[in-house]
Amino acid sequence: MTSPETGRRLRRPDFWTLAGLPGLLFVLLAFGVPMVTIVVRSLTDPSPENFQFLFTDELFRRSLLRTVYVALLVTGLSVLLGYPYAYAMARSGPVLRTWLMGALLLSFWTSLLVRTFAWGVLLSNTGVVNDLLLDLGVIDQPLPLIRNLFAVLVGMVHVLVPFAILAIYASLRGVDAELEQAAQVMGARPARAFWHVTLPLSMPGVAAGAVLVFVLSLGFYLTPALLGGPADILVSQSIVLQVQQYLDPGVGSAMAVVLLALVLAFLAIASKVVGLGRILGVTGKEGTS
Amino acid sequence: MFTDKSRSRGTDAPGAGLSLEGIAKHYGSVRAVDDVSLTIEPGQFVTLLGASGSGKTTLLRVIAGFLEPSAGRVLIDGRDVTAVPVHRRNIGMVFQSYALFPHLSVARNIAFPLAMRGMRKAERRELVTQALESVHLPGYEDRMPAQLSGGQRQRVALARAIVSRPSLLLMDEPLGALDRRLREVLQVEILKLSRELGLTVVNVTHDQEEAFTMSDRIALLADGKLVQYASPEEIYTRPVSDVAAGFLGEANLLRGVLTRAADGRLTLPAQDGHVEIDAATAVRSAPDAGDEVVVVVRPWSVGVERLGRDGAEPGAPCWLRGRLSAVIYAGDSQKLIVERPDGSEVVVRRSMDGQFEAAPGEEVLLTWSSRDAVVTTAG
Structure with missing residues (x-):
C-alpha cells in the first residue's frame, strides 16, 4: 500500500484500492444515498418547518427523553453486568476462557430477531416464566413481565452486553495481572487491589464499551417495538409511526435527522475523552508499562 | 535512615528470619518444587539461583503467598504463615516487570503500601521522600512511570518495596531487564541499602555472577530440588555435585x-x-x-x-x-x-x-x- 513510487500509484491504483472499490460503492449506494435523501426530505417535504413542528411537539420530546433515559439504563446495566463477565474471561485459565468466550459469541452471533422473540416467549403472560411460577403456586396472577420497560431493558441489555464485555475484556487483557499481585503484596486486600489498580486501569475499556452501547441503544427499534408497551415509545418507534401511520415522511425524516445529530454530537464529545478508534475497536491496545 | 513511627515491629530487629520446611509444589505430575527446606537468618541476603524451570520463581511465589504449597510450611520469625494471605504477610517485593502502577505518579506508587496499611497522608509524604533519596531519585515524586528509564523504574520499584519497612524483601529477577553496566551499579546499591536497613532479602536470579556478588548464601536449585545451600565461596570451592560445580563459575x-x-x-x-x-x-x-x-x-x-x-x-x-x-x-x-x-x-x-x-x-x-x-x- 505504501509504495515509494508515488508517481506510479497515480497512474495505476494498486490492488487494495481496487479491491475496496466495490465495498465503497455499496456503502455509498445503500447507505450514503438514503441518508442524503432523508436529510433532503426533512428539509423539503414540505419545508424545514418539519423541525419547527418537532421542537414544539410534546410527544416527540417525551419520546426523545425516554430514548436517552432507556439508553442510559441499558448502558449502565450492560457495563455492570458485563464487567464481571469480562473480568472472569480476562483472568481465567484457557479452558474457562474458551467456554465464556464461546457462550458470549454464540449469543452475539444469534439473530437479534430470534433473541427478541425468544424473550417474548419467555416473558409473555402465558410464557415459560409465568407458567412455571403459576404451576408452582408462587403466584396466582401472571406477572407483568412483558410490554413494559422491564422487558425492553432485558431484551436490549441481552443484545448489547456483548459489546460492553468485548470492549472491557480488551482493556483488561492489557492490565498486567502482576499489578494486582503487587498491590496485594503491599497490603491491599484483593478487593482493594482491584479497586485501586485494575478498575482504574480498565476504565478506558469501560468508557469505550459504554459509549458503544449507548450509541447503539439510541437507535434501537425492533426490541422495544416487540417487548415494550404501547405507551413507552422510543424515537425509532416514533419515526416508524410518522411514516407508516401518519403518512408524514417529512416529519419522520426530521426525527431521524435529529436522532442522527444526537448520536454524532455524542460521539464527537465521547471521542474527545475516549478516542474514536477505541470505541470502534480499531485500536484495542493500550500502553501499560 | 528511616524513622520508625508507625510500624508495629521494633527498630532493633528490622529483618525477619525465614524458614521453609519441606516445601513442595506440584502441578499434576510435575514437581515444580520438590521438598525444599532452608533457613534464612534475619538480615541475610539469600539468592535462589537456578536455570529457568528450576523452581526458583515458584518457590519465591510460595514465600510471597501467591501460591499455596502442595506440602510444607513457610515460617516468618517462627510464625507459620502458610495460610496467611499475601496482603497480611508484611513483605516487600520487587517484580521482574517492576509492576509499577502506570496510572499513579512515582510518589503515589511509593505511598501505596503506606496507604494500604492505613498511614496518614502527611506521614506518607515524608517516608516517600526518604525512600526516593535512598534510591538516589530525589525530586522524582511527580513523574509518571512511563516517563522513567528502565533503571529509574527499577529504583522506584525498590523504593516502593522498602518504604513500609517490610520484614522480608523478595526480588524476582529484579535486574533481568537492565543492561550489564546498570545491573552492576544496582547490584551494589541494592546490597548496600538492604544492609543499611538490615533487611532479610530473598533474591531470585539465573545470573550466577549476580548471585556471587550479592549473596550471603546461595540456594542452588535444579529440577525443583535444592542442590546446595551455602555461601558463594563454599559452593564454588566445594560443590556438592557436578550440577553445582557447573552452575557456579x-x-x-x-x-x-x-x-x-x-x-x-x-x-x-x-x-x-x-x-x-x-x-x-x-x-x-x-x-x-x-x-x-x-x-x-x-x-x-x-x-x-x-x-x-x-x-x-x-x-x-x-x-x-x-x-x-x-x-x-x-x-x-x-x-x-x-x-x-x-x-x-x-x-x-x-x-x-x-x-x-x-x-x-x-x-x-x-x-x-x-x-x-x-x-x-x-x-
Missing part, C-alpha cells in the same frame, strides 16, 4: 571411575593424560577405588605449556594433552579452549600479563595440582 568436569594405582594413589583414567586425586578435596565421603566421581577443575587452576617435541610423559601428577583450538580475549583475561583427543573441551583461563606463544592448532600440555581440583559426584 566455569568448570571443567572430568568424569570416570576411580582406580587405585600400584603405589596406592587414586587416579581417574584419562586418555592421553594422567589425573591423580587428592582425597582431601572430596566434598562428600572419602573416595575409593571403584567410585564413580566427577573431578572439577576450575579454568584458573590449569597451567598450559607447549608440548615438548620428544613426547615423553610428563612427571606432573595431573596432566592432559590436547590441541589448542581457540584463544579468546575476554577483557582482563584470556580464555583458551583446548580440544582433547576424545572430542571434549577443556577451558583454561590466564591473566593477560603472562606471555603465551602457542597458536590455535598447536599441541599443548595442561597441568594442575590435585589439591586445586575438587572431587564430587554426579548430581
Whole structure:
C-alpha cells in the first residue's frame, strides 16, 4: 500500500484500492444515498418547518427523553453486568476462557430477531416464566413481565452486553495481572487491589464499551417495538409511526435527522475523552508499562 | 535512615528470619518444587539461583503467598504463615516487570503500601521522600512511570518495596531487564541499602555472577530440588555435585571411575593424560577405588605449556594433552579452549600479563595440582 513510487500509484491504483472499490460503492449506494435523501426530505417535504413542528411537539420530546433515559439504563446495566463477565474471561485459565468466550459469541452471533422473540416467549403472560411460577403456586396472577420497560431493558441489555464485555475484556487483557499481585503484596486486600489498580486501569475499556452501547441503544427499534408497551415509545418507534401511520415522511425524516445529530454530537464529545478508534475497536491496545 | 513511627515491629530487629520446611509444589505430575527446606537468618541476603524451570520463581511465589504449597510450611520469625494471605504477610517485593502502577505518579506508587496499611497522608509524604533519596531519585515524586528509564523504574520499584519497612524483601529477577553496566551499579546499591536497613532479602536470579556478588548464601536449585545451600565461596570451592560445580563459575568436569594405582594413589583414567586425586578435596565421603566421581577443575587452576617435541610423559601428577583450538580475549583475561583427543573441551583461563606463544592448532600440555581440583559426584 505504501509504495515509494508515488508517481506510479497515480497512474495505476494498486490492488487494495481496487479491491475496496466495490465495498465503497455499496456503502455509498445503500447507505450514503438514503441518508442524503432523508436529510433532503426533512428539509423539503414540505419545508424545514418539519423541525419547527418537532421542537414544539410534546410527544416527540417525551419520546426523545425516554430514548436517552432507556439508553442510559441499558448502558449502565450492560457495563455492570458485563464487567464481571469480562473480568472472569480476562483472568481465567484457557479452558474457562474458551467456554465464556464461546457462550458470549454464540449469543452475539444469534439473530437479534430470534433473541427478541425468544424473550417474548419467555416473558409473555402465558410464557415459560409465568407458567412455571403459576404451576408452582408462587403466584396466582401472571406477572407483568412483558410490554413494559422491564422487558425492553432485558431484551436490549441481552443484545448489547456483548459489546460492553468485548470492549472491557480488551482493556483488561492489557492490565498486567502482576499489578494486582503487587498491590496485594503491599497490603491491599484483593478487593482493594482491584479497586485501586485494575478498575482504574480498565476504565478506558469501560468508557469505550459504554459509549458503544449507548450509541447503539439510541437507535434501537425492533426490541422495544416487540417487548415494550404501547405507551413507552422510543424515537425509532416514533419515526416508524410518522411514516407508516401518519403518512408524514417529512416529519419522520426530521426525527431521524435529529436522532442522527444526537448520536454524532455524542460521539464527537465521547471521542474527545475516549478516542474514536477505541470505541470502534480499531485500536484495542493500550500502553501499560 | 528511616524513622520508625508507625510500624508495629521494633527498630532493633528490622529483618525477619525465614524458614521453609519441606516445601513442595506440584502441578499434576510435575514437581515444580520438590521438598525444599532452608533457613534464612534475619538480615541475610539469600539468592535462589537456578536455570529457568528450576523452581526458583515458584518457590519465591510460595514465600510471597501467591501460591499455596502442595506440602510444607513457610515460617516468618517462627510464625507459620502458610495460610496467611499475601496482603497480611508484611513483605516487600520487587517484580521482574517492576509492576509499577502506570496510572499513579512515582510518589503515589511509593505511598501505596503506606496507604494500604492505613498511614496518614502527611506521614506518607515524608517516608516517600526518604525512600526516593535512598534510591538516589530525589525530586522524582511527580513523574509518571512511563516517563522513567528502565533503571529509574527499577529504583522506584525498590523504593516502593522498602518504604513500609517490610520484614522480608523478595526480588524476582529484579535486574533481568537492565543492561550489564546498570545491573552492576544496582547490584551494589541494592546490597548496600538492604544492609543499611538490615533487611532479610530473598533474591531470585539465573545470573550466577549476580548471585556471587550479592549473596550471603546461595540456594542452588535444579529440577525443583535444592542442590546446595551455602555461601558463594563454599559452593564454588566445594560443590556438592557436578550440577553445582557447573552452575557456579566455569568448570571443567572430568568424569570416570576411580582406580587405585600400584603405589596406592587414586587416579581417574584419562586418555592421553594422567589425573591423580587428592582425597582431601572430596566434598562428600572419602573416595575409593571403584567410585564413580566427577573431578572439577576450575579454568584458573590449569597451567598450559607447549608440548615438548620428544613426547615423553610428563612427571606432573595431573596432566592432559590436547590441541589448542581457540584463544579468546575476554577483557582482563584470556580464555583458551583446548580440544582433547576424545572430542571434549577443556577451558583454561590466564591473566593477560603472562606471555603465551602457542597458536590455535598447536599441541599443548595442561597441568594442575590435585589439591586445586575438587572431587564430587554426579548430581
